[in-house]
Amino acid sequence: MPRGLDHIVHAVRDLDAAADLYRRLGFSVGARNRHPWGTHNHIVQLPGFFIELLTLAEPDKIGDDGFSRLFATYNRDFVQRQEGLSLLIVESQDADADAAAFRSARIAGSDKLHFEREGKRPDGSTVKVGFSLAFADDVAAPEIHFATCQQHHPQNFWNPAFQKHANSVTGIAGIAVAAERPEIHQDFFETFVGAKATRIDGGFTVPTLRGEIDVLRPAAFVHRFGVTPPNVVSGARLAALRFVVADPALLEAVPEQAGIAGLFAGNATVIGAEDAMGAVLVFEPAAREPR
Secondary structure, three states, X not given: OOOOEEEEEEEOOOHHHHHHHHHHOOOOOOOOEEOOOOEEEEEEEEOOEEEEEEEEOOHHXXXXXXXXXXXXXXXHHHXXXXXXXXXXXXEOOOHHHHHHHHHHOOOEOOOXXXXXXXEEOOOOOEEEEEEEEEEEOOOOOOOOEEEEEEEOOHHHHOOHHHHOOOOOEEEEEEEEEEOOOHHHHHHHHHHHHOOOOEEEOOEEEEEOOOOEEEEEOHHHHHHHHOOOOOOOOXXXXXXXXXXXXXXXXXXXXXXXXXXXXXXXXXXXXXXOOOOOOOOEEEEXXXXXXXX
């Protein structure tokens, strides 16, 4: 069964600056959360998908457990090289089954890993949220980590009040990956998502139950979005987040209000990686229904 996009990690050196950037771009940004292995985050929620703004704030808490190794240490090393999108997570109904499937396909990065933490509702009350992850490895993409995520208390995590944004973003349209040779990643993405890819100009696209994943050569990425992707000399990179907006007119002033540069590529407003802490952010109008 195909998996939908669940969340993505935007790894940064200065978490407060990242939260401020997303607020200036018109997003509602959640409170700071802390993990036992030393990472801190802010969450930006969309329906069924979220962005995890993340930094390693307490390196002395890194241990020898799976989350320390695959999450904290990995993101620590990632931001030493560059900021940007570091980890792609798709949804899971059964993390144990995902780990077994990944082992069978020879792409497993871990057994099931589980953790819980406290979260806060808008009224300040405390609730429990829990997640189980199964990591997968694309050996040809060492600059990206992949995982599935099973939520155990979703009613305590998802909140429509957190999904209302001043920029009128209503959901995730997709994620773009930049790669010198997209074809060498196709088998991995088909197995990871559970869906067949379709060839497009400059690469391929994989549909998910929530958004699509486009894997593009750098030249095709520039042609489509008008900005350069992150450097792929060390391997494929998570390059862009594509958002659906309800009111494109609101976006004309967003870059100026945020104090950063922006450009228009077709009908989309694009914020380049140099202005968005290593990530390309693309705001697209909702597709019109055929008459």
